[in-house]
Amino acid sequence: GDSVTQKQGQVTLSEDDFLFINCTYSTTTYPTLLWYVQYLGQGPQLLLKVTTANNKGISRGFEATYDKGTTSFHLQKASVQESDSAVYFCALVWDSGYNKLTFGKGTVLLVSP
Amino acid sequence: DMKVTQMPRYLIKRMGENVLLECGQDMSHETMYWYRQDPGLGLQLIYISYDVDSNSEGDIPKGYRVSRKKREHFSLILDSAKTNQTSVYFCASSPTGREQYFGPGTRLTVL
Numbered sequence: 233g234d235s236v237t238q239k240q241g242q243v244t245l246s247e248d249d250f251l252f253i254n255c256t257y258s259t260t261t262y263p264t265l266l267w268y269v270q271y272l273g274q275g276p277q278l279l280l281k282v283t284t285a286n287n288k289g290i291s292r293g294f295e296a297t298y299d300k301g302t303t304s305f306h307l308q309k310a311s312v313q314e315s316d317s318a319v320y321f322c323a324l325v326w327d328s329g330y331n332k333l334t335f336g337k338g339t340v341l342l343v344s345p
Numbered sequence: 346d347m348k349v350t351q352m353p354r355y356l357i358k359r360m361g362e363n364v365l366l367e368c369g370q371d372m373s374h375e376t377m378y379w380y381r382q383d384p385g386l387g388l389q390l391i392y393i394s395y396d397v398d399s400n401s402e403g404d405i406p407k408g409y410r411v412s413r414k415k416r417e418h419f420s421l422i423l424d425s426a427k428t429n430q431t432s433v434y435f436c437a438s439s440p441t442g443r444e445q446y447f448g449p450g451t452r453l454t455v456l
Contacts (some may be wrong), residue, residue: 241385264443275349275435275447276388321387331376331395331401331442337387 234259236324238336245343251309253339255322258303264325265305266333267296271318279320280307317343347372349448351436358455364423366451368436374446376439377419378403380412381432382450388435394419426455 238255244245245251257263264283268276280289280296289296298305307320322336352367370377379391380403392411396432400411408430412420419438423430433452437445 238387266443275437275449276445277447278444281444325443331439332390332393333443333445335388337385341380 233322234261234263234326234334236322236334236336237245238322238339240339241337242261242342243342244311245341247313247343247345251307251312251316251341253307253322253341254304255306255336256302256304257324259324259326265296265298266323266325267307268296268321268323268335269318270321270338271337276319276321311342312341313342314345317341347446349436349446351434351448351451353451354449354453355414356394357456358426359456364426364430364453364455365393366421366423366434366453367437368419368421368448370409370417370419370438370446372438372440372446373416374438375416376442377413378434378437378445379409379421380437381405382435383396383432393419412439419424426453428455430453431449 236257267280269279270276280291282289282296294309319338321338323333327330350369375396377394382390389405394400395414412423433450435450436448439445
């Protein structure tokens, strides 16, 4: 079945550091891949979407790309700020018509000033 | 502004009591979801609703049931709550099944 693996449980950075979070996926179809961000005390919110058509998404200084060859997708930001501290989830869209997402376990990003 | 609301935000119940969590959305989305979130486990899908009275089990439906009598309202019911159902519960809605809009969550503690 479709699955997504997000191995980085926590990432600790200083302001202006480069951020790179990686997820790998397994699916028999061409996926749509999403990144959600969850700030403390809030529900997750959609950050970026990447499809096989565009290979890349950009929003709020974050960039998401995916690599079909290695079935992995990445979230990166050139210079993180303390306000970027949150939990970041990757998610895979099932293209089976069931309107379901498969979420990774999330990566906690802590950015110190 | 798209909005998903959840009530209550915090709830403490004793084991064996019944629990009702409410979710509302003002976007006329057909599809709605209930998830629970536990540390280290991410978001786990409990139930999905495709429209009024059209509900389907998610990955962890045991111990839960749902009700959707109006498109804008989706309830999660725990009959005889258990301590292992202590968690944060999120409701979400979606126009397409891909981009989901989440509510602020309900923190449930079962003593």
